[in-house]
Amino acid sequence: MKNGIENGYYHEITPNGFGIAIKAGKVLFSKQSDFQKVEVFETESSLGRVLTLDDLMMTTEGDEYHYHEMIVHIPMMQHKNPKSVLVIGGGDGGTIREVLKHKTVERVVLCEIDGMVIEACKKYLPTISCELDNPKVEILVQDAIEYIKDKKNEFDIVLIDSTDPMGPGEGLFTDEFYTNVKNSLKEGGIMVAQSESPFAQAESVKKMYVQLKKVFPICATYTSNIPTYPGGYWAWAFCSESVKPLSYFAEDRYTDIVKTCKIYNKDYHMARFALPNYLKELL
């Protein structure tokens, strides 16, 4: 079975032979950009509208907060005063929306290689892309590999909200790239990168952490549930030169943040770095 929509259902099956199926409604947008096929379709379910890139699930209106709250608030709440944030990928805007909930933030750079993703999401996924026009946001339609090369001591937080390590996202999974990200961080800075499915993509996860550990002296993993990704379980890498995971929690920002979240709270935050045995062995 091919990934994508056929006979009224969207399928995404991992090479391993299992995956997700979603009853698809009207296709609202489907175009080939310079980088990938960008598609938005409706569903009749509480998932609402769905964004896929090259027939791989990116996000849905109905469960996007599972991903966006986790990639953002776990690192942001462990930084004392995050003013300057870089988001790599993340053209749907969900990560930007969550970053801007932190009142300390003065500047967010979105470096997304594919302008068509941004345009499609602005038009068809307004609950996700709603903060892309915020004056604190600088949008760069550019390859992050080039952008990051000469950045030194510029960001408090870098969030790699990328696609899988194939297609346009491939170069974002190398030790050269991670070294440049590390150099772009200020003292006390934290990088978080989406790091694939521990259950469905174990080999990708393993390979990625080998690269990350070459570059960052502190490299931890946290996980959470994503209902619409195959296996329903996702990992993020938490990397820093100086900040150990769970060594700091921004109590001063907590009340404002938690009341806007569907997933995130302090207990949930503290529980995220507890990993199952099979994942600890993999890393």
Added chain:
Amino acid sequence: MKNGIENGYYHEITPNGFGIAIKAGKVLFSKQSDFQKVEVFETESSLGRVLTLDDLMMTTEGDEYHYHEMIVHIPMMQHKNPKSVLVIGGGDGGTIREVLKHKTVERVVLCEIDGMVIEACKKYLPTISCELDNPKVEILVQDAIEYIKDKKNEFDIVLIDSTDPMGPGEGLFTDEFYTNVKNSLKEGGIMVAQSESPFAQAESVKKMYVQLKKVFPICATYTSNIPTYPGGYWAWAFCSESVKPLSYFAEDRYTDIVKTCKIYNKDYHMARFALPNYLKELL
């Protein structure tokens, strides 16, 4: 799309319109019992063989430990000396296998309504059913609703490893049944019941906890990832008259247990009762 196998793929789609798809191989067993359709099929993936009942996913060889370790070790490690255990449902034997890892256990009763499930799993899922012939196990092919009625002060732990609240499992989700389970527990006893998917079956979850809270003064929820259940996320109810969650941890048994587990460890145990906001609101 119908649940079950068609054109080489097994589908399970929730009423909400999303779910799982698995490339199916040979069907090894498929029969209608007095209660339900019992089916075991092969896959070409690391999921191995799959057991379904009425075309709903029960377990797979490749991810069963995600469920069985969680339903068993979370309560068992919070009991000081579990000697007598009742498993309701659970005819595949995975829960029994995990219970017997605890050396304190002298007797386990398996009360499964459908003997065909037990026979199919003994024949086709040996890595899951492997302890069903252990001399500590009493197998009763019987309706648990009847069995539990006159039991008083008999079990340290009761585990409800049931199907969904429809079909043969329906009567296992009532306050009358829960009251009888409570009466069957010894002092310091704990009941754990599978309590559906918080994301995919929110209404079922809500309804179940209303019933449970009528009966048990202590009623908490814990969650974990199950890759092959729709939404990838599952909840269990932890209920007791006297034992608060995380108030005790059996250090004396821990080393023996953790070395046999693919998921379970102490950090993971401690993190399980931290719930996302949407689930806390639902309860």
